[in-house]
Amino acid sequence: MTKYSNKQLKEMQQVWKDEIAMRGPKKIKRIPMTIEEEYKNSGDPIPNDMLNASNTEQFKNDPVEKDDRGDLDLTKIIDLQTKEIRDLVHDNTILLIEVKKLVKKINELTKPKIEN
Numbered sequence: 810m811t812k813y814s815n816k817q818l819k820e821m822q823q824v825w826k827d828e829i830a831m832r833g834p835k836k837i838k839r840i841p842m843t844i845e846e847e848y849k850n851s852g853d854p855i856p857n858d859m860l861n862a863s864n865t866e867q868f869k870n871d872p873v874e875k876d877d878r879g880d881l882d883l884t885k886i887i888d889l890q891t892k893e894i895r896d897l898v899h900d901n902t903i904l905l906i907e908v909k910k911l912v913k914k915i916n917e918l919t920k921p922k923i924e925n
Contacts, residue, residue: 813821848855
């Protein structure tokens with residue numbers, strides 16, 4: 810850590826003051842917080858009745874979430890899932906037949922051969 814003498818500290822302080830004076834006082838435009846920001850900063854959840862309120866720009870512009878399955882009715886969903894299950898069962902039976910063939914080949918290859 811660098812140690813500065815009192816004279817150096819006063820010079821640095823004067824330089825900082827001069828820089829601040831040259832820049833001029835900054836005018837800060839204050840923007841009021843939205844209700845959502847106030848609730849976030851306080852750590853409290855936003856009440857349900859305010860979630861759908863349109864009292865801030867952000868709430869006005871937020872798109873409403875859409876359920877992807879909203880256009881399908883339950884009978885169509887059940888039919889699709891039934892078809893998928895049938896396809897899986899069919900695929901599994903084919904795989905089971907292939908596994909049985911491979912097990913048979915492995916058993917044939919590993920049997921000791923008897924020579925006369």
